[in-house]
Amino acid sequence: MSYTFSRALAGMTGTATRDIFKLLSRPEIISFAGGLPASDCLPVAQVGEITAEIFADKKEALRILQYGTTEGYPGFRELLGPLLKEVGIAGMGLDQLLVVSGGGQGIDLMCKAFLDDGDAVLVEDPTFLGFLETVRAYNGKSIGVRADSDGIDLNDLETKIKQHKPRMLYAIPDFSNPTGKTWPADRRKAVAELAAKYGFMVIEDDPYCRLRFSGTPVPSIKSFDTDGRVVYISSFSKTVSPGLRCAFAAGSSEVIRKLAIGKQGADLHSANLSQAIVKRYLEKQYFYPNIEKSLPIYRLRKTAMIDAIRKYMPSEFKYTNPDGGLFIWGEFDAPVNTVEIFKEAIEKNAAYINGTAFFADCSGSNTLRLNYSNESPERIEAGIKALGEVFKGHIARGG
Ligand SMILES: Cc1ncc(COP(=O)(O)O)c(C=O)c1O
Incomplete structure (x- = not known):
């Protein structure tokens, strides 16, 4: 055929x-x-215990087995504030948070929301191959920006911004996949400022910041964003379980609303059971x-x-x-x-x-x-x- x-x-x-x-x-x-x-x-044991508890509660079990809301399972987004505070992001309202089915979906929704055919997206070279593929699927064009041992090269970034007028920059500033590199705070701040100056979006993809075994944590790019240009995506795949497909995006309410509309056409909402499991996992203090x-x-x-x-x-x-x-x-x-x-x-x-x-x-x-x-x-x-x-x-x- x-x-x-x-x-x-x-x-x-x-x-x-x-x-x-x-x-x-x-x-x-x-x-x-x-x-x-x-x-x-x-x-394994904690998720088994939590799942049994959830289904022992008939009211909660019925809520899980029914359709849910696109934005997230009741009570789950309320628990994300403290996680965001740890990376310097304070005061996010519920309308600025969207639960997504893995960080991969967050990336996909950002491309769906912001890319038209042929639009340029800047990436640190090398970068997460899943992102490069998503850009291709939306007919966008990824352009590599040079990097040194501390991550993205700001001079080359500004040159490429002027040259390509990108719609977005994609960044993994903590323990990047594939390089393991982490950007210092001054580069993160500079990137947030460049996004505001030239008017492009930043996807800050951060699945790894909690997997730090030496050195000091660095504030997120989003923490320097005064213009609503940065969408911060964090995933529970590497800290709880990738199979649960549970992650979230944090951005301005206007952008989050658009991502939610995109999500409705993709999977309507992330699985209630996964969200309920991660919610109880956080509540029962199993996370840290x-x-x-x-x-x-x-x-x-x-x-x-x-x-x-x-x-x-x-x-x-x-x-x-x-x-x-x-x-x-x-x-x-x-x-x-x-x-x-x-x-x-x-x-x-x-x-x-x-x-x-x-x-x-x-x-x-x-x-x-x-x-x-x-x-x-x-x-x-x-x-x-x-x-x-x-x-x-x-x-x-x-x-
Ligand atoms: C940088 C980066 N972003 C996103 C993902 C996708 O993760 P998730 O399981 O949350 O979709 C990965 C997975 O390896 C990754 O390394």
Whole structure:
């Protein structure tokens, strides 16, 4: 059968990550390719207990099994204020908050609300590949902005703003996926000011700020927004469970209203059960203790990966050493093509994601992303050792 798909989706064949996941079902493969929270950190017992409590209460059970409101499950948005305060965002009213089905939906709704065909969107290069795909699906055009070790380069940002007149800037200022980089406060403030000066929207995507195992928290871009230009999106995927698909967007009431209209056409509302579970999870004070329990696990795994990189990877491999999040980013100062070498790595039972998927112009064939959150320290060492042998072999043979 030959289908005529839309122009937006016809050229898309599935993200690098999703395709790689299929390859990774073999248990012998040590995978640094995903972005999953550690299975050991998922709150199985607490969510089981909460779900039983919810369904023991007939009134609440009926409310959950019925249609809900687009904005969110009753009482849930009221609990988000303290979480926002922690990142410097104070005084948000309920009309400035929208519950969404994962941060991914928040991104999608922002593109739906603000992008027309051919509109430019600026991104820090490299950036979250899911965002690049969403922009493509709305026929927008992602343009990469240079970055240094502290994140987005403000000079290049202003040049590209003048050149492309973007509708939006997409930012992951805390422990970025894919680089693990965190922007200092002055860059965040400058970005909020540039958005006000040139009149574009900022999506601040922040799933990782609570996964900090060293250093000091930095206020959000949204905390510097005096103009209603920044929409802050936060997700419970990495702090409670990705399977619950529970996240929220915070912005001006006018923008939130528009996102809610977009959401009505997408899924009407996020699942009541997931929202009720996360609501009780917060009320029962399970949220912070569970994160506190998870952080040493992530710290240990990151340290194991950094130690293994130092020991086994070639000296031409330059890498980030983040204070939190789930990812290390690497770049070769040598003619190494991570796209071509991937097959050989899989044959040696180790997987990574090549970096090209994270660049707006699909460059970066000498780069890769390594995820450390969902493998044990022993398997991390074995996997990096295998990758080290593969890459050293290539460099020795001249690329
Ligand atoms: C930067 C970033 N944004 C959004 C998402 C999507 O997360 P969610 O599960 O909340 O849709 C991810 C997931 O890995 C991510 O890394």
